[in-house]
């Protein structure tokens with residue numbers, strides 16, 4: 001039995017997207033961000049964060065780890081591709097997404113959406129925007145000559161990186177100077193499985 005703890009209005013959306021994309025049966029417990037540090041949830045994840053996946057009593061946290069685990073255990077090609085080389089590429093792009101991109105997008109998101117206007121740090125937004133130029137170019141270059149990150153097919157690497165980049169849409173980051181990345185992002189986020197997640201609590 002699979003259970004995903006975490007509201008879709010959080011990083012849990014990524015793991016819900018993976019579960020939907022894989023067509024798995026699962027229970028969804030939409031733990032709110034505000035309740036992530038409750039004693040009950042701390043027993044699932046000592047960090048007090050969502051998402052958490054429970055797979056027959058095995059608890060996993062960290063959204064990228066959850067998604068790679070789900071793809072490897074329950075997926076098949078092309079979502080979880082067939083070779084070790086391509087598995088390496090899935091790890092590479094996923095870790096690139098959360099280390100090179102996510103922190104800068106969160107800085108912009110926080111300052112544009114969550115901080116009161118008079119406390120907004122425009123310099124931090126500017127620095128983060130500058131820092132995103134290099135990884136965005138890496139993605140844009142990769143996607144100029146292939147429809148998806150690994151080639152012709154949508155894989156867990158696309159899902160993981162696109163889910164990180166969905167913060168750019170929320171934070172209204174201008175993506176027009178990386179048109180191949182922008183078009184790929186729209187294509188990924190528009191997938192039916194991701195659209196279904198938007199309707200979840």
Ligand SMILES: N[C@@H](CCC(=O)N[C@@H](CS)C(=O)NCC(=O)O)C(=O)O
Nearest residue numbers: 010011033036048049050051062063
């Ligand atoms: N690196 C973790 C981050 C998880 C995380 O920070 N989740 C936020 C919601 S998006 C959270 O649980 N916040 C609750 C809190 O910090 O109290 C992951 O990707 O799963």
